[in-house]
Amino acid sequence: MTLLFFFSALGAFNGFLLSLYFAINAKKKNFTNYFLSLLLLVLSIRIIKSVFFYFTPHISNIFIQIGLSACIMIGPLLYLYLNSYSDKKANWKIHVIPYLVLMTALGIFYPYVEHQAIWSRWIVCGIYLQWFMYIILSFKYMLPIIQKFKKKENLKNLDVWFLSIYLGVLFIWLAYTIAAYTSYIVGALSFTFVLYLIVLLLIFRNSNESTTFFEEKEKYKNKEIDKNTLQQIEQKFSLILDKELFLNPNFTLEDAAKELKITKHILSQYVNEILGKSFSSLIKEYRVEKAKQLLETETNYTIESLGYDSGFNSKSTFFTAFKKITGLTPAEYQKSQSK
Structure with missing residues (x-):
């Protein structure tokens, strides 16, 4: 009782x-x-x-x-x-x-x-x-x-x-x-x-x-990005991937905004509304894709070190993000690619 x-x-x-x-x-x-x-x-x-x-x-x-x-x-x-x-x-x-x-x-x-x-x-x-x-x-x-x-x-x-x-x-x-x-x-x-x-x-x-x-x-409600700004962002956004800026473990939204020469607020709105995710989630996806490439090609390095090379700042965040996005652990993914 x-x-x-x-x-x-x-x-x-x-x-x-x-x-x-x-x-x-x-x-x-x-x-x-x-x-x-x-x-x-x-x-x-x-x-x-x-x-x-x-x-x-x-x-x-x-x-x-x-x-x-x-x-x-x-x-x-x-x-x-x-x-x-x-x-x-x-x-x-x-x-x-x-x-x-x-x-x-x-x-x-x-x-x-x-x-x-x-x-x-x-x-x-x-x-x-x-x-x-x-x-x-x-x-x-x-x-x-x-x-x-x-x-x-x-x-x-x-x-x-x-x-x-x-x-x-x-x-x-x-x-x-x-x-x-x-x-x-x-x-x-x-x-x-x-x-x-x-x-x-x-x-x-x-x-x-x-x-x-x-x-x-929803904080961006009624503040739509104008078409010209949207086109400029889309043209520049690939720089994050092309320059692999995400490999910097301390890479932030502010750093990305400076690189793309747009305001932090506009970039945040673009990522949230147009790409449908948070900036941190997007960067984790880029890092996981990089990790997948390294796991497929590099065999002389530990999985943990490949995680750091992909931009993750700790083993736990690497393993958690990789498992969440791919459904496999880094070791399982590497094993599946070696077959």
């Missing part, structure tokens, strides 16, 4: 911390993270209410009312967060203020303490229906990602993040909806599971990247 309480409450506690983190980050960098911060906050409030109600049934009815009321903002905040990255921004007041007024009025005229039957039979059902309607409304922002799946295109980190948030909210809604047939605590456990799954997924995807998932390529 102690472990059950621990894992149930863990998600809510970390949800509060992440909510605070995104709220602070929003002030500094990205206003849209306010919606994400508030989404995590209302989810955490709903979850912590479930945890304490399950383990301490005598909990104050006022707290129960607050926890249930928080649910009405989950759907709108999910929609507003996903919408905030689109070209056509929704008016957040329309999706927030009416529900806040409604829940305040219900709390005053039909407090949970005195009208538990009405809350259980009507109000809670209405909240979960509204939550589901917003899940349906938010689905349109998943369609471009689904299209990428169908076309077998690589997903951006931001695509993975959006999909994770959407499916996470859907999964938690489903957990609470079927709680009558399973257990009331399933919703809380689901939140913990979903939260950690999303975080681990993004840590894994970003472990070798210089940017974080909420500072994705």
Whole structure:
């Protein structure tokens, strides 16, 4: 029972911390993270209410009312967060203020303490229906990602993040909806599971990247590269390969921009939007291609030394990048070429 309480409450506690983190980050960098911060906050409030109600049934009815009321903002905040990255921004007041007024009025005229039957039979059902309607409304922002799946295109980190948030909210809604047939605590456990799954997924995807998932390529939105500049970059970009500049283990985006005589910002935008990857990922691909050439032709050197000759600054980064890109270890690749 102690472990059950621990894992149930863990998600809510970390949800509060992440909510605070995104709220602070929003002030500094990205206003849209306010919606994400508030989404995590209302989810955490709903979850912590479930945890304490399950383990301490005598909990104050006022707290129960607050926890249930928080649910009405989950759907709108999910929609507003996903919408905030689109070209056509929704008016957040329309999706927030009416529900806040409604829940305040219900709390005053039909407090949970005195009208538990009405809350259980009507109000809670209405909240979960509204939550589901917003899940349906938010689905349109998943369609471009689904299209990428169908076309077998690589997903951006931001695509993975959006999909994770959407499916996470859907999964938690489903957990609470079927709680009558399973257990009331399933919703809380689901939140913990979903939260950690999303975080681990993004840590894994970003472990070798210089940017974080909420500072994705969307920062270039509405700042398209003009055609003349694009042509100039395309003509010059081959210099990185021709001169093998990537063999320098300390080669940076700034170094590349100076060599190509363009701004660092424009080059970063070109690599992210046109080539569809981060600069560090692109350089790793160049280095792996060089390593493949050396592994095929050089037999008197250790594999580790060939990694350094390819521009990698350590054995571990070489082996990790090579395995990720080719699906084989350097030794396996060299052996396959010698047959």
